[in-house]
Amino acid sequence: MEEEQLERLLRGQERALGRAISLVEDRADGQRELMQQVHPYTGRAQVIGITGSPGAGKSSLVNRLVRVWRGAGEKVAVVAVDPTSPFSGGALLGDRIRMHDHDADQGVFIRSMGTRGSLGGLSEACQDTVRLLDAGGFDRIIIETVGVGQSELDIMKAADTVALVLYPSGGDIIQAFKAGIMEIADVFIINKADLPGVPQLRRELEDLLHLTNAPVTRRIVETISTDGTGAGEAVEALEAHHAAIRDSGEKEARRLRRLDADVRRRVMEQVEADIEPLLQEQLQQKQSGDPYDISEAVYRAYQARTSGRST
């Protein structure tokens, strides 16, 4: 990316950011160079993952959080991820409504992101987008997902702080538990707290948290996103978690774990591409063979090829 564009991006200018995000979404030429350029400017923002069943009221809750942070003068970005939608770019209905809410506010950036080929591709594009927004000077970057499943779990790994949004009689707690979200959530937000069933949900949650041996620091807050009740407390819980992991070194440890996973994936993708022709050759030759024998043959062929090449 040329100097001038990069500077605009680093100042958080909407159009420059939008273009850069499209670039990483499309895995277009220049994407890698761009990510290398912004790398030194990343690491400052709090990345917050917000997940929960459809119907939990995540979008309006996010809206409330954005207002609280904007009121405190912070810059906020929202990346709304829908692994089941093929659409990207902020054109979704929910986003247009929300955009309207924060109209003409330069301190808010909202972008929606749909499936990009594979789930791995989406998760990667999402991570890169977060890095771009981080470099763009946003203080809080919210990744919001549509549901609680395996895909969402994968996406949540890019976050410093994960909030699970539940609601009374939603019945989504078991699903979140099954998907493994329970284990990684740091803050639990009981939304629609004006509905009956809040004490039961809270109890159920506490039982489950106990079951999974959670650190006692994980907080449960109650919100009503239709009137804004509890939004301040939710923000406080999210910020407290961020402060705690920053001070304890856990934030840095998480970053290193992400770096490990990221590097590992890239190397393995490259190796798999190298191995592909050898794999096809062996499979052709040994169609009725045992998988153990064939994989050993492929592995040996790969070792031989790599060493053969450099001599």
Next chain:
Amino acid sequence: MEEEQLERLLRGQERALGRAISLVEDRADGQRELMQQVHPYTGRAQVIGITGSPGAGKSSLVNRLVRVWRGAGEKVAVVAVDPTSPFSGGALLGDRIRMHDHDADQGVFIRSMGTRGSLGGLSEACQDTVRLLDAGGFDRIIIETVGVGQSELDIMKAADTVALVLYPSGGDIIQAFKAGIMEIADVFIINKADLPGVPQLRRELEDLLHLTNAPVTRRIVETISTDGTGAGEAVEALEAHHAAIRDSGEKEARRLRRLDADVRRRVMEQVEADIEPLLQEQLQQKQSGDPYDISEAVYRAYQARTSGRST
């Protein structure tokens, strides 16, 4: 495995099979040798995956199918997979009840299988178990899962024929659609067909199947597993699918795709283990680096190491 044990296994003897399955579940010594020994005896059975939301009545339906096949003199095995349970070995309540149903019937083998570390581990153990049962002479091997999610999708890939069990007003159709089960299901069984809402469910299903461009051969059958209604028709649909894919060469194509995935996974696991120390070394040196640079360094180091070793 010693000759005598292997012969017992190939005759479908329950204790020999149980032990062999425990061996592959534990990834214990001798597992690989065992799988190589049974390999020549596999490929005969029809492997049927049965999936659907909890509450769809899968277990009692499976019971009905087993009875129909037993009545026709066929040997049937059921592997009940629960990715959310840590238990294995056929000790689950539901299985004990079912076991009782087919008590002392040497032509029926039932085994439950829980999480084995990772999902990948479970899926692999499940595939090996199916191969063992196939070698043991079972004509129909049913893999039954507890729910419809990403994990179940992965497990279903071991099947020749996938049946999705739905029930009126279950609301699980959308979840199955999201998890990608809709695309891979070959037979759709509307269970509890005595409940109201069957025509609507059938219509909804037909609409969705149309949406996903399904081949018209995919059949919808209605069953009532409490009294056995439709079990014969379901068996017929499952057998018809098997005959069709065998004749068209699709069964063999699926086997080759599975072999490809299996071999690929094994090779990649081996390579990843090789790369591990190089990865750790580079990550140590370049903690604040860009993931692209680090992954390139790891890749280059791996290439250099492999070629260095053989010279």
